[in-house]
Amino acid sequence: MSSSPAIETADLVREFKKGPRAVDGVDIQVAPGEVFGFLGPNGAGKSTTVHMLTTLLPPTSGSARVAGHDVVEEGTRVRAAIGAALQEAALDPFLTGREHMKLQTALHGLPREQRARRGDELLGRVGLTDAADRKVGGYSGGMKRRLDLALALVHGPRILFLDEPTTGLDVQSRSALWAEVQRLASDDGVTVFLTTQYLEEADQLADRIAIIDRGKIVAQGTPDDLKDEIGRPSVEVIPAEPADLARMKSVLARFGESVASPPKAAAVRLSGGDAQLADVVRALDAEGIRVQHLQLHAPTLDDVFLAKTGRHLEGAGDGAAVEDAEPDPVAA
Amino acid sequence: MNRATALQVGTLARRSIVRTLRQPAMVVPALFFPLLLLAVNAGGLQRATDLPGFPADHYLDFVLAVCFVQGGLFAANSAGTNVANDIETGFLNRLSLTPLRKTALLMGQLAGVLALGLIQAVTFLVVGAIAGEGIHAGVAGALVIVALALLISLGFGSIGAFVALRTGSGEAVQGIFPLMFAALFLSSMALPRNLIETDWFREVATWNPVSYMLEGIRSLVITGWDGEALALGFACAGGVALIALVAAAAALRTQMVRT
Amino acid sequence: MSRAGGTRDVALAVAWRGAHNYFTNPAIFIPGLLFPLFFFTAFAGGLSRVDSVPGFEFGSNYTAFVYGFVLMQASAFGGVFTGFSIARDFESGFSRRLLLAAPSHGGIVAGYWLTGVMRAVFTICIITVVALAAGMDVQGGGIDLLGLYTLALLVNAAATLFGCGVAMRLRTMQAGPLMQIPVFLLLFLAPVWLPYDLITGWVHAAATVNPMTLILTTERGFVAGDPVHVVITFAVGAALVGAALLWARGGLHSAEQAA
């Protein structure tokens, strides 16, 4: 079993009645024990994909196997193997953290004597022991996310789905969650399927990533492979005299196509790679253009996204899916 | 029902009861408004007992039955709101990912309604017994009233759950509240049917199952044991509950589409 | 921009949004419309026999008697439901943005007041048409009707400002019952179904001190064409609005502190 992929989809499609093709022919493979990052802007189809893989939404066409089972034909078996923390933290504001654990352990059919122990252990692991007896309505966004994660782990799933687990979290909560995800993957061998709209998160956390845009996979591979595919770095230069900007642009144009840059700067993708940097400096010097600032950019996942879609990841969403910031529950 | 299902029902029932009782906004109005209407009616319409043919000496005893049906309307509201919240927040998705049986989910959700219904029924009975002439059919009659009241709550609660499951929206649940109030108002709630003057109104009240729920409870309060009124009351309440439960179960099947 | 101009622009903007939300959202306007309609139908239709209770004296028919109450209910609830909308605006964060952006905070309150007026006028129009179709016998002349609807608008303003004060202090939908219950009490601890002289018990005592008794009796007097205590009723109505205005202003201060 361990040789077959943990998650595998073939031409997976989901159409909504009055909506777009939210997921439009997705093919992905995730190996067991891998942390797989599913990166895309708002409305790209990440959550819809997660819902199909977790058996909550039937696909319009195509197929998907999770933990070796077909998501349509063998839903019960799939659910037994997976845990999920969906995008909406889906907690009951009127129950405490501990009551949530009780509910979840009982519904998963854990034997009575194990329920309390398992609940306490997981609450401890996500750092909620002190808050365990407080109602969830008073939890912060980060605490809700952590409780959601603990609930997803109750039955020891082999595959974990996390839909935008860090959206809205501060830097500290985010790195704590990253550490826990990494621990789950490396120590417990859990396969993690994680969606995100943050480049950094996909870059740091994922062994492999797929980039989805408007329902289609536009790239798939390890972060390094994808960046290498883009290959060439870019150089961004700010002239000391703003008046030189136009002249500088024409000099830079000799070294490659120009790319987006701040208004006072110019940037080009170096068609010959890093080695051209020295040539650039020499050429500018020869033209008598003094340089205030010069920077070499290694390609990022945003460059990958840009190369594949013609847009930057930030602000590429459909707008309609942008949510309001979560209101502070304590102040309300 | 096997042990696993029983555990699921019990767990969800406990949750449903706990979350209902922790929302004062759900419990307080469910007790307050029926009692307010009872008090206002008892004082405001006492003189209606002077009408020739009015069946009771105290309007309070006559109108006590309304509390139980009105309580049922709050049951619909709380069941519907709880279910709609679960859909809106995604909690239903969380439950769907566990090996949960759909019937267990529905039964568990309705347990909160029954708990609220029990609190209501006992409160109304105690108030009615103290402020009025007492329950004519005695303690056994009071127990039958509680049973009928719970059946009524179950029926209205299932209607609320049905609307919530069908639409997934708390607003839609609020929206049916007035419609159910219409069912209460267009019944023999304020006067016995034979004293209703307006023809079309009397006709509607005669077709309205709520009239028979009221008359079943009312018979125990003001006349004692009346087999026909009780049979009609239980048949109407049971019929509504059965239809609404079947509809809610069907709606749950489409709402919880997990494969 | 002058201060007065700012106030007017803000008020109109808030009122426009309120009207837009109201008329485009059936889940909001249907309950507010249906409740008074049901009341009217249930009691004008089902309870009309009580006008033959010995001692029932009123210069017009029972439909007109019930209309007087439902008119007041519609005015008051137009205000309370506007209070709900304000609470919802605070929950969604809209009001916070409004408080930060609007040049005149008095204009916000005025805008909500206009929203309340709009809701009440709309409901009153429909109820009036229904009541006339149901055979309401209007004895009052033009001046009487002017008095009738002016009084309704005073009740409406007082209710809106009261709801506004609660909503701005608590800033959560959970405050709903706190807006609704006091208004309910005032409305119902009054001669709702029978004239003041015919109600009994503690409801009679409550009605004696309830300012709504005076307002309701005068409203019915306008419909029947023989109003009494007109001056004192309008003084009481104006005093209620004044008190509610102070209450709303306090609420606004509290919301400003929190924004």
Ligand SMILES: Nc1ncnc2c1ncn2[C@@H]1O[C@H](COP(=O)(O)OP(=O)(O)OP(=O)(O)O)[C@@H](O)[C@H]1O
């Ligand atoms: N139930 C639905 N009915 C109709 N359209 C839907 C539904 N759910 C999602 N969509 C549409 O499908 C598209 C993909 O949505 P999805 O939620 O999968 O995006 P996402 O990548 O998770 O975005 P986000 O980052 O905002 O969570 C969007 O255009 C959305 O409007």
Ligand SMILES: [Mg+2]
């Ligand atoms: Mg999403």
